[in-house]
Amino acid sequence: MSASQKSRAKEPEIIDTTGDPELSDNHSDSEGEDQEDHKLASAPSTSTSQKKKKKKKSKAKKLLNAIRGNDEIPQEVVDQVLDKVKAEGGPGSSEANAENVRLALQEMNIMDVVKGKAGVGGLNKKDLGEHKFWGTQPVPQLGEGPPIEDGYIEPSKPREEVRQEPYPLPRDFEWSTLDISDPIQNREVYDLLSLNYIEDDHASFRFQYSAEFLAWALQPPGYHREWHIGVRVSSNKKLVAFISGVPMTLRVRQHVIHVSEINYLCVHKKLRSKRLAPVLIKEVTRQCHLKGIFQAIYTAGIVIPTPITVCRYYHRLLNIPKLVNTRFCFVPRNMTLARMIRVNKPPAAITLPGLREMQEKDIVAVAQLLTEYMKRFTMVPLFNVDEARHQFLSGMGTGEIGNGGPNRREKQVTFSYVVEDPETGKITDFFSFYSLPSTVIGNATYPILEAAYLYYYATDTGLQGGEDSERLVKKRLYALIGDAIIIANEAGFDVFNALTLMDNVTVLQDLKFGLGDGFLNFYLYNWRTMPLAGMNDEGNVPAGKGVGVVML
Amino acid sequence: MTNTQPSSNFQNAAAYLSSSSSLARVSNTIKLELYGLFKFVTVSRIPSTSRPSIFDMTGRAKWDAWATVGKKYERPEEAERRYLEIARTLGWTEQEKGPDKREPETPSAEEDIWDKDEVSRGSSGGSGLAVSVSSMAPPPKVIDNSIHGTALSNDITGLKEILEAHPETDLNVLDEFGYAPIHLACDRGNVEIVKLLLQQGADKTIKDPDNFSPLELSKEAGHIEIVNLLVSTP
Structure with missing residues (x-):
């Protein structure tokens, strides 16, 4: 009997203990909490730290009560969350302070928490009816511990x-x-x-x-x-x-x-x-x-049974007046629009010598480079040459550059570029991004928000290994993704988006990406695996490096 | 049921709200209050069911909202008055005919706005595979009743109150980031504040830390009305 079959056999019990909300809340909140803790303690689980979980849950519940009960969020709750954020040390955690934590809590409305979009302290491990369906599916159930293999x-x-x-x-x-x-x-x-x-x-x-x-x-x-x-x-x-x-x-x-x-x-x-x-x-x-x-x-965006990881969106603002007008972002208290425009102005010219649009002749080199580079990450797609051609070249639009707006072709979806070493002619780097606009609801001035999303990229920098290689990769990606931002800006995009996956986390802050309010949970159907490093580190894997799949 | 029937105005406003896009931008607090008021007027003063489980967070929040309204108001007329008051702030007017012309199957008394809203969010469809468009995490909402705060939040009443209570207030005082109230009002596009500041003799040539004048800031931010105002003020 394999490990996965063993835990499958336990499943009905696990569903019962997490699945019936009526068990745990008959009277007052405090009584409900006691009962829930009791239930939790007696639940079969492969998890190693039930105590920790319990603590987390009651913290989360206080938090929720605070959010639901009134607009004022108690200092105690803010402090707790702040501690947690600092302890977990995800990207941007150094910027956390009581003020922005309080705000984040206020902004998370009831439904966000219910739907688990915001994922506060394990709160979303609650059956909300919808999970009944997932209880019948071959997916790891909530509350089930991580698989052994x-x-x-x-x-x-x-x-x-x-x-x-x-x-x-x-x-x-x-x-x-x-x-x-x-x-x-x-x-x-x-x-x-x-x-x-x-x-x-x-x-x-x-x-x-x-x-x-x-x-x-x-x-x-x-x-x-x-x-x-x-x-x-x-x-x-x-x-x-x-x-x-x-x-x-x-x-x-x-x-x-x-x-x-x-x-x-x-x-x-x-x-x-x-x-x-x-x-x-x-x-x-x-x-x-x-x-x-x-x-x-x-x-x-929401939590259902059971995410293998979660990533967060980050945004590099380009067209500041439009982004402010559409309320995609706001002028910070310590700035004016004029300063915000200046601070976020991308450099005027690309920085990498030999950078050019990818062509058919590059496809084998790009596929190889990508295959090699993707070995850095835990979960990745494997593209053969045909698939790489489809992913990176088939969406480049029709006709001449410029006929589909500034610096883009008509019907252009993907933007793929390579760096060809000017001396050796070798393809040393590659990046791509895709276009996915959004309708701005109820805005006559700006009906469409033009968003570019960072897609796959690769570099041969650091592939030889060596103790300095991670620093070199980071430096190279700063230049590479920095140039992607410049190209997107010239092609009339309003914002350049990226998730906390692959090596993005290492350059987001330096490239002036700001924290988004969107999260993306990743799921596998009929496959168990240990959690992957997305928004947060997982074991000794740094944030982002668990995930090499960019979903459209 | 209550012994008084909801007025046609009320039904009209409920119909308006259930189809109005303005509701999409309203906070849950307001939505919950509307829900509670609606239930008071159309069903009974307080809920007759027991309080839903803590896991049914939406149900519980709604139940609580209804119970709260029941404590606050004694008669359905009062609840109705409050309901209409909120509806007006959301763009409803008494002439509004309601959505019948736009949307034939809008709400029976049982189908209130919250339920509709929730359905449209897709969660109750059980899909569970929603991907939302991410935007920037919003900045802190700080309540600031200083002249800078009122200039920022376009709180003209607040600013007037400060000036009446403290006529000696220096209008050109800089905040911790080096901005005078007129910089902030010109940048954020708060015309009435700029008008008031100019009337009260604020310095319209004062420079911000980037060496921009109020006129330059409002030009940069595209607030034409303020530009004209500054140019025409001697």
């Missing part, structure tokens, strides 16, 4: 044992396979996502996935049309829900697994009560099974 949760099945018929839908709805290469169907997905895909908490911005973005994101080499799944209203064929998967080869620690990258789950606003999401997830899982794929990777 990596592996699947449910074994793969031969094709004939996979359910052959689609899952039933509510009356009046039907399944539909979408063909993203067909402009009409692509447009249907675009319309559904742009009107119903997730907004930020205050509903100020909404992702705007363009047709060319979807074509790029959903049709990598070897993609399966059957994994682009829609739900239509039977009577008028209107598309009301969507989910997609694309194939990816993923290395998680020493294991290489073929996974489906699940994304763009979207249900029409008016149909949210029909609980279509679980059946969409089941159906895409079934379609993956039919192709012999039994693992998946996906990300979400």
Whole structure:
């Protein structure tokens, strides 16, 4: 019996102890807390430090009560959080002070905490009803300790044992396979996502996935049309829900697994009560099974069972007047707009000699460089040459640079650059970013926010090892990503975004990225692994270096 | 049910709020108050169910809000008055016909704004795979009743009060970062504050730490009205 099977056998018990909220809160808060602690102590767990957890929970509860009860946040709570932030020492923790902690707490509204977006002290380990579905799925359950070794949760099945018929839908709805290469169907997905895909908490911005973005994101080499799944209203064929998967080869620690990258789950606003999401997830899982794929990777802003890591968004502000006007950011108390513009002005010219746009002839060198560089991280995609071509070259748009706005092509989604050594002609570095605009809700002056997202990059600096290599990598990345910011600025982007993954953490502060309010949780389906270093260090792995996957 | 029926004004305002985009930007505190008032007016003074479990945080917060309103107001008319007052601050007017023309299936008495709002957030759809657009973590909200604070937050009443209570106040005093109130008002675009400061004789040529005058700051920030104001003031 493997380790993963062993912990699977324990699962029903674990669900029971974390799953029934009514057990623990009958009377007053304090009584509820006692009972919960008792329950926690008797719960079977592979975790080693129950005491620590308990302490964390009651802290978190005080915090929550404070947030829910009134606007004033007690100094005690602020102090506790501040201590915790300093102790964990994540990126930016040196900037933490009582004032910004208090603010952060105020800004976290009730629903953020409930949904676990903000992830305060383990609070999101609560069953909120939604987790009932995840309790039936082969994912590590909340409260279950870290696995002893990596592996699947449910074994793969031969094709004939996979359910052959689609899952039933509510009356009046039907399944539909979408063909993203067909402009009409692509447009249907675009319309559904742009009107119903997730907004930020205050509903100020909404992702705007363009047709060319979807074509790029959903049709990598070897993609399966059957994994682009829609739900239509039977009577008028209107598309009301969507989910997609694309194939990816993923290395998680020493294991290489073929996974489906699940994304763009979207249900029409008016149909949210029909609980279509679980059946969409089941159906895409079934379609993956039919192709012999039994693992998946996906990300979400919220916490569900069970993240393998969480990353935080950072933002390099470029078009300050527009970002302030759209309330993407605010003028700090100690500045004027004029000073903010000056402080954030990117350098006028790129710094690396030999930097140029990537071309077809570079693709083999880039694929090799990337493969080599990605060995630095714990969980990474493995791209062959065709896949690298798709990821970095297929989205470069059509026609001449400049016909799709300043310094960009029409329909350009990806921006990929290489550094060619002027003497040897060797490709020594590479970076890419992609364009994903957001609609600014209710702003007539600036309807669209142009955002660039840092994608994959690599350098041969430091690959030889040696004790100074990390410092050299950091220095090189400062120049490389610094140039990416300059190019994005010249191409008319308003903001340049990055997550706390890969080696980003080492250069974010120096390159004037500011802390974002968004988090991204990473999940694996039917695969257990120990937590990865994302926003925070994990064991001796520094923050970011656990994650080498950039999800679109 | 209460013995008085909600007025048509109330129904009208509820309909407005349930479809109004202005609600999206309102704090949860206000939403909860609206929820409590709505329940008071349409159902009963206080909830008849027991307080929801601590794990049902939304349910519990709503229950608490309802109970709080029930303690604060005695009669539904009072709750209704308060409800309309909030609705007006969110852009509702008595002429507003409500959303019937825009959205046919808007709210029955049972379907209040909070529920609708929550549904639209997607969490109750059970999707659990939401990715939100990140923006900058916002700066601290500090309550500052100084002349600098009122200039920043566009609190014209607050500034007037200070000047009435302390006519000797130096309008050109610099804050800890080297800004005079007029710098801050010109930069943030607070026209009325600039007007008042100029009336009271504030120095409009004073330079900020970057050697910018109020006029340069308002030009840089694109506040045309303030630019004109400064230019036309002798």
